[in-house]
Amino acid sequence: MASISDKLMESVRSSAAYNANVQVAPACILWPDGDRQWEPVVPRLLQELPELCVLGDYDPAQRTGPAIWLRVVIADKAEDTKLPSDRKPILYLPGVRRQDLRAVENCPDHLKPLAELQYRGVIWSQMNAKDWTILAFLQSRQGGLGLDVAADNEAKRAMRLALFRLLDERLELLDGKHLDKDYFNKLLTSGDPIREVLQWIDDPAGFRDKCDENAWRAFGEICKSQLKLSPERDGELEAAGRLAEKAPPWDSVWERFAEAPSRYPNIPQQIRKTAPPKPKGLFDDLSGWPQWNDGQEEALRGELTSLSELTPEQARSKVLALNKSHGERRSQVWASLGMSPLAVATEHLAGLAQVTSDSIAAGTAEDMLAAYQASAWRADDRLLRSLEAVQTDSDLNAVETALRALYLPWATEAAHHLQKVVSADGYPGKSATDxxxxxxxxxxxxxxxxxxxxxxxxxxxxxxxxxxxxxxxxxxxxxxxxxxxxxxxxxxxxxxxxxxxxxxxxxxxxxxxxxxxxxxxxxxxxxxxxxxxxxxxxxxxxxxxxxxxxxxxxxxxxxxxxxxxxxxxxxxxxxxxxxxxxxxxxxxxxxxxxxxxxxxLLMPGGLPKTPLAASLSENKWGRCAALKPGASTDEQLFPWFWNPSQCFALAEGVSCYREGVQYAHGGLSLQECxxxxxxxxGGAAFRSVRIVSVEWKQLRCKVELAEPVDGVTVDIRTHAANPATSQVAAKKQFTSKAACSVVMQDEDLEGHEVWVVLLDDDGALLAQQSTIVAEDN
The missing domain is CATH 3.40.720 (Alkaline Phosphatase, subunit A)
Structure with missing residues (x-):
């Protein structure tokens, strides 16, 4: 498909066509360009048109020089510049209009050597004898391209800025399109203006540095046209504020930001430099500002910290209400950036509140196990997940307060009951003799x-x-x-x-x-x-x-x-x-x-401490202690699994013999015991696929299975679990035979360890075996 560049060069060259029966061959082609519209692409055209020369300062290496030098060149007398003999010379004249050459008596001195060439040469011009402008060439159906091009000033300005890239556009693909300012501006951008706006807000200086002057101007025109904002006049902070407002037309920009906010790590800080508007009503949406989210987190932090003053029942009720009021924030952009840890933690605290609303301190030890296995274990899971959400000390303190209000009384009650029934009925676990x-x-x-x-x-x-x-x-x-x-x-x-x-x-x-x-x-x-x-x-x-x-x-x-x-x-x-x-x-x-x-057991801030005199114990662990022979104590004693005649003490409830211990075991609770x-x-493939031998002949590796398995693929990798480290020219599948061979690509791996791996249809590993490349040679 022909490009606009192809058609431009074809048009310029074809202007030298003549009827040999009635005309003399023209000496050259003159290309006047009074407004210098075509000048930005002349360096490129010099590479594609070896017969092109340019009026300007003397620089023969760039085929540029004054008028008198151009005369010498087309006369083939210039020692420093030779043009193709089979092409008519093309003289590009920036800043020169056709009429400047016609008025010979008024012709500027620097152009006079070229004046007579208007008679011996031809001028590349429109049918109406006007010079070709970019718009005219694109629009005109008489000698131009006949495209549908907007003629307003903004479109003309964008067109000139985008000329370099416009030349590469395929003509056939432009048929039926309306070429306006937005089209031309997008040629200078990535084609994704919303992404570029976000990149600019995120890193204004870096974005500006990577744009040439034309691309920057085009970006500005797009912002004005589509977002009603001027990067030069308004700046990135004004843009950040409008982004946070999420009002049209910036709502689409916000949606893109929210899809992948981590791509723009500086935007939150840019928004922080702007002030949110004062609320006008209860339903004003200020969620685009991280400051608003900070305020919500601070309020939630205070509410969670206040749970220490409530009963467990009151704390559960309040946590459920807090989860409802802050739940929406978990789906917002700030949560995905890790800026709403307490909103995330509160979801798990609410789950903990629901589980601990039902006591399991009832029935036999086996009854308790059944309840714990069925659903009560989720209390432990929710505790861990709520802690996983927080990072800072202040957030930890808030979650810790909630856990001590919700979890600690529930777990303590359950442990006391279990210890009571085990003391009465014996431990339900097996003994060593069983x-x-x-x-x-x-x-x-x-x-x-x-x-x-x-x-x-x-x-x-x-x-x-x-x-x-x-x-x-x-x-x-x-x-x-x-x-x-x-x-x-x-x-x-x-x-x-x-x-x-x-x-x-x-x-x-x-x-x-x-x-x-x-x-x-x-x-x-x-x-x-x-x-x-x-x-x-x-x-x-x-x-x-x-x-x-x-x-x-x-x-x-x-x-x-x-x-x-x-x-x-x-x-x-x-x-x-x-x-x-x-x-x-x-x-x-x-x-x-x-x-x-x-x-x-795990409890931030430490498990409750229970006293045990050092004089009574040989070794005092977190939740259990070996007592000295003959020691008298009120502690509950339990038989040792490996020798029931020997007993040890266990701390009551979920308490600990040491101060400030967060993680402990050795006692008697559902969580520990x-x-x-x-x-x-595995599936059928896992059970049946087994490598029995790996043999090398130079760089060809033969793999043999215990029995044929259709559809299994063999690969060789430097890291077994990483498909990107494959080293074979082509993977192979086993069919009806138990053997299959593949060829290594990299000779430099000879003598090195690699992995032969077998894969199912989904690429999952079925078997693997290490081997040394070409070891059997």
Whole structure:
């Protein structure tokens, strides 16, 4: 398709056409341009028209010079400039009109050498003998392009500014279009004026620097035309204020900003430099100003802080009302920028208020477990999510006050009742004598996650199911006391080989056969290996035809280390667990059993403290204590899981033996003692796809499966989970055969480790195996 530039050059050159029977060939083509309209594109035309010369200062390298030099050039006498012999010279004359040459007696001295060329040459002009303007050339149907072009002054101005880019427009695509100021202005912009307005408000100096003069003028014309604002006269702060007002025509600009506000990080601060209008009525919308949102957050902060003066029932009622009045702000732009943390937290506090309105301090321990598993666990989940929303100390203090008003009385009441029924009826969890031998078949791998509380286990199950994995869950009771040293051995596949002798201050059992303590973990690892269990690191996949034990995602360590800030890291820890389960399944393991030892309690500001004299205890942990032999105390005593003849003390309710402890476990509460185990398996593809061999012949890699699986794709990557690191010339699919080969592209990777990965139709990992490129050569 021909461009306007093509048609322009064709028109200029065709003006030299003549009838050889009656005419002499013209010496040159004169292009007068009194208003210098075409001058901005002459540098470009000099590249495309080798026969073009320009009247001006002497610069032969740019084919520019005075009139006398032009005469020398067209006479082919200039040593410094030679024009093509098969083209008629074109002389562009900026600032010169046709009539300037015709009035020879009045012709300026600097033009006189060219005057006689009007007779020996031809002039590129309209049919009416007028000089070609840009508008005339675009509009005219006689020698021009015959386009529909607006003729108002604003359109003419925009047209001249956009001339350079206008030349590239395809003529066929302009047929039937009305070319007005907006069309020409958009040629100088990205074609997305709203985005450019936002970029300008966000970074005025940077935006101005990246625009040439024409583009900046075009941008200004668009702002005037579409938004009734002049960037030069009104400035970016006036624009920021109008943006915040969201009134037409700025409502569309606000909508674009609200779609992706993080792209314009400075706009909130720009709006802050403007003053919101004074409210005229109850329904005035001031939500476009971050100052308004700040005020709403401050008011909410005060309301939440005042909950300390209310009863739990009153606090619940008030939180529900606050959630209703501030709920709309969660859908506004400031929330997406993290500037409405309390509005976000209040949604979770409202959920907490609803859950805690129903007491679970009733019935037997099993009744309480059923209620907790069914819905009451959501109170713990809402507590974590409300803490996850806040960052500053002032916001934390407000949420902390709400949690102490809503959650703490509810959890305390439940813990007191559970301790009462357990004291009367006994602990419902199994004892060491009830443990049975592990009957795991080959292909089962345990994944132990320390501190995977029930609410987190449910969150983890959802994440696993989102990856199309099959998940089944079972709920039980942790070993007492609910600390790692006691409870972890009870969930291992070698639990029947462990016993408890005399209770020690660390609540640690021992290997039954040798009497060696499990303190430190070495003896437990040794025991697992002696029984045929592979101890896998966080990155090892092991032999999936055997049985495995893997540990990761130490939530308990993070809780002790970070306190309430654990809430911010929960999803990261759970995502790592999901990825690890996928890796193990992809490596061929048939089933992943996710187990944990205990849960925990969390309360910003610290759990309530209960006193215990140091003279009575050998070791005083957060929620449990080993008492000295013969010590007399009013504390409730409970039997040790590994040796019921040995007892220890547990803090009452949700209290702690230490001051200011935010995260603790070891006591008797639903949060600490109710645990959930997950059994994870893949779909049919996961169960059946297994790599049995990888062979190299130079850069060709042959992959063989245990059995043919149609539709499975093989790829080679430097990072197994990242598709962008693929190194093959083309991925291949297995069909009816169990073997398939692919070719590496990068010879430099020879001798380096890569990953052979198998993928399903959706690109999900089915299996993976590391290999060394060309190792078999």
């Amino acid at each position: 443990l049975v031998a592990d009957d795991s078949e080959a292909g089962v791998c345990y994944l132990f996650i320390d501190g995977l509380r029930l609410d987190l286990a449910k969150r983890l199950a959802e994440k696993l199911e989102e990856k199309s994995l099959t998940v089944s869950a079972s709920v039980g009771w942790s070993a007492l006391p609910s600390v790692t040293s006691t409870a972890k051995p009870a969930v291992t596949p070698v639990r029947r080989l462990i016993q408890g002798a005399d209770a020690n201050k660390d609540f640690t059992p021992e290997v039954a056969a040798s009497g060696k303590s499990l303190q430190g973990g070495y003896q437990l690892q040794k025991l697992l290996e002696e029984q045929g269990w592979q101890k896998l690191s966080k990155t090892e996949n092991g032999d999936s035809s055997g049985r495995g034990w893997c540990e990761m995602g130490d939530i308990d360590h993070e809780g002790h280390e970070r306190g309430w800030k654990l809430a911010r890291h929960i999803d990261l820890l759970l995502n790592e667990a999901v990825e690890r389960a996928q890796q193990l399944l992809a490596a061929g393991w048939k089933q992943i059993r996710i187990v944990t030892d205990h849960g925990w 109710v645990t959930m185990s997950l059994v994870v398996a």
